[in-house]
Amino acid sequence: MAKYSIHAGHNFHVTGAHGFIKEEVVDRQIKDATIKYLRAAGQTVYDDTDEDGRTQNQNLANIVRKVNSHSSIDLAVSIHLNAGKGTGIEVYQYDNKTDAVAQRILKNVCKATGLHGHGVGVKKNQGLYVLRNTKPSAILVECGFVDTDHDADVVSEHTDAVGKAIAEGILGKSVTAPKPASKPASKPVSGHLYRVRKSAGDAKSQIGAFKDKANAINLAKKHSGYEVYDESGNKVYGASKPASKPQASSQSIVPYPGHLIKQGSRGKDVQRVQRAVGVTPDGIYGPATKKAVQAYQKRHGLAADGIVGEKTWGVMF
Structure with missing residues (x-):
């Protein structure tokens, strides 16, 4: 089996592109799905997403340091979303050593979303920091445009399918969805989401929403000052302090x-x-x-x- 390093770009200190959706939120959902399907196929996968860097330079340096800390990585994949009111999917590579995998990922993600390749689709770029400085070969996937209505809707509603498409593109084969855990899960009402934000009323601070309460709590634990609220605005995790109205x-x-x-x-x-x-x-x-x-x-x-x-x-x- 192979070893892969997967990460989502930016973080909640160094935010990504914003439009109809937020890059640093949606790219993490795609990253999680990619890792899930790779692990379901028996691969060794490292999540090298950076949540601590407070500047762009720190964020990029932290990612590269994490990727380079592993031995014998077969491929590093950086997941992003685009901006500029265009449309479509792009895959960047440092050189033509990754042509085959880059083309497979482009084809798969286009098929999963119904979007086309933006421009020529696969592009060589030796100026991107992560591609230039990681020891293993690396590619960067731009999964649609956050500020184009259709792209944003399609990608944000199909993050699991996009992650699966990337995983299958990496491996060059189909991947069966992982079996759900055997332990009983909490049973939220239909459509119920646990929202991760700074207060019940502060919708603009929201950094994630999950059907699984445990996933919401895990995200909140990573970000100081964030709490988890259910659909009725009741706090289910976090420090006890009065919520402020937005x-x-x-x-x-x-x-x-x-x-x-x-x-x-x-x-x-x-x-x-x-x-x-x-x-x-x-x-x-x-x-x-x-x-x-x-x-x-x-x-x-x-x-x-x-x-x-x-x-x-x-x-x-």
Whole structure:
């Protein structure tokens, strides 16, 4: 069996690209899936993601140091997302030694997402710090554009499939999904998410949301000041301190669409709202969505009218 080093770029101190989604959040979900499938195939995998660097130089140096600390690594893979309002997938390599694996990953991720290769798809770049300084051969995968609506939606909703595509591209063969653990898991209600943020009302500080409470707690433990809240805003992990209410901002990560979203509305903006309040994102604003929005508004100190205007949108996104 081979040995691989996998990491997600940036961290929550040195944030990545932001648009409709946050790079440092989604790239970690893809990284986790990639590692899961590689390990399911019996490979030795090191997670060399850096969570401690406070500057870009520190972040990159920490990653390279981790990768180079292992012996006999067959390949290092750096997972990122792009920005610049383009579309598609890119794979960067230092030289043509990794042509075959880079082409397989590009092909697989394009197939998993329905996106095409951005430009020529596989590109040689000897200026990228990680590719230039790691001892083993390394490639960098840009999994779509955070500031292009379609790319962001597709990639963020299919992180497991993207991770599987990368793992299968690395190995050059199909990988069977790992069997779930035999121990009984907690049973959250349908659509229930455990959210990792600084306070119940501070949606903008959120760095992750998980169906599995243990995963949420593990992430919170890695980041000072972060806590875990259930769908009703109840704290399930973290220091006991009063939660502060967020202030709506006119600088939402996802720009306000300019119109009220309410019962009877349809489309992608409705889907975004539904994902934020934890209901099935079918794009139809019906009674169930209105009820969930009202509950969200109550938890965040907003007028609970079930209508998503600029103020509610600013808190959600």
